[in-house]
Amino acid sequence: MPKVSVIIPTYNRADLLPRAIQxxxxxxxxDWELLIVDDGSTDNTKEVVEKFVKKDPRIKYFYKENGGQGSARNLGIKNSKGSYVICLDSDDILLKKMVSELLMLIEQRGVDMVTCQKWVVSLKDHTIRNIEPPNSSCILYHRDLFDRFSYYDEARELVGIEDADLDFQWRIISAARKESVSRVDMNDPLVLYLQHQGQITDHSDLTKLKKRTAMLIEKYQSERVIPREWMALQYRELANFEALLGNKAASKKYFKRSLDLHFSPITISLFLASFFGTYFYRRFVAFIKVVRANIFFKINVLRYARKYPSLYREALDNISKF
Structure with a gap:
């Protein structure tokens, strides 16, 4: 029996998947097993995975009809045999000591879950852009956590990886009112997140994002155990989508709700910018993104590079092979 089960849900990522598997x-x-769940891919994902399956008996391939990230992860988890689970996204890369470091900590501390940070890598120019808090790829779960608090939500509206992650984390926090959940967070960045998507400007994409954010808020707004800062951020995201779509009244309502929950200079800035019309707001948001990317994010990367030089070198070595 393997001790750690790594689940990779994937859909039409044959180009990126080999890096995650490797x-x-x-x-x-x-002492791990790797379960790759193909969520109805129409590219050559099966052929790519079969090459690895033939070489390593620890790697298993599952195919299912397209049902979204939640259902793909759940299929992998339900077929896993390990005492611990990592849900690795197909566009992420684990640094070589990720499993050993998190496993050692979770067993030493006797907790339900352990997290680490991640390096954000741009596939456009092959540079490290930022350090970000954990997503599912950065979390080692105790297997029984899923049996105690259910699995990922399989609603098709939660097609975004970030949405599925947030929904599951909030569900655990909500359920923890009745039963305690213990967690330890590491600052070490032990995962590479490959940022390949472009800027979202399409009206239909914004509408979908707005709908998914509103769905999360509606689902958890009555849960008082959800940190106010987290809920405030979701209201700010919803307000931002409304402002980008030109819905002034709705955007102002949600900005105010966000500020009621948690004061933030960024939220104040966006709120004020929304008074000057959609065109100005879009330009202002673009300006903020440039400033954050070229100043704050770079400072953050330098800070982590100095604190974790060996991990930084390993991250750069991985990037050089792209």
């Missing part, structure tokens, strides 16, 4: 194979910790 990063699991390269782990210094070897």
């Amino acid at each position: 990063s699991v194979i390269n782990q210094t910790y070897k």
Whole structure:
């Protein structure tokens, strides 16, 4: 029986998937199984995965009809045999000591879950753009956590990876009112997140994002255990989508709600910018993104590079192979 089960849900990512798979194979910790769940891909994902399956019996391939990230992850988890689970996204890469470091900590501390940070890598120019808080790829779960608090929501509206992650985290926090959940967070960035999507400007995409954000808020707004800062951020995101779509009244309502929950200079700035019309607001948001990327994010990367030089070098070595 393997101790750690790594689940990779994937859909039409045949170009990126080999990097994620190889990063699991390269782990210094070897007692793992890898379950790759193909969520109805129409590219050559099956052929790509079969090459790895033939070489390593620890790797297993599952195919299912397209049903979204939640259903793909759940299929993998339900077929897993390990005591611990990592849900690795197909566009992420684990640094070689990720599993061993998190496993050592979760067993030493006897907690339900352990997290680490991630390097954000731009596939456009192959540079490290930022350090970000954990997503599912950065979390080692105790397997029984899923049996205690259910699995990922399979609603098709939660097609976004970030939405599925946030929904699951909030569900655990909500359920923890009745039963305690223990967690330890590491600052070490042990995962590479490959940022390949472009800027979202399409009206239909914004509408979908707005709908998904509103769905999360409606689902959890009555849960007082959800941190006010987290809920405030969701209201700010919803207000931002409304402003980008030109819905002034709705955007102002949600900006105010966000500020009622948690004061933020960024929220204040966006709120004030929304009074000057959609064109100005879009330009202002673009300006803020440039400033954050070229100043604050770069400072953040330098800070982590100095604090974790060996991890920084390993991240750069991975990037050089792209």
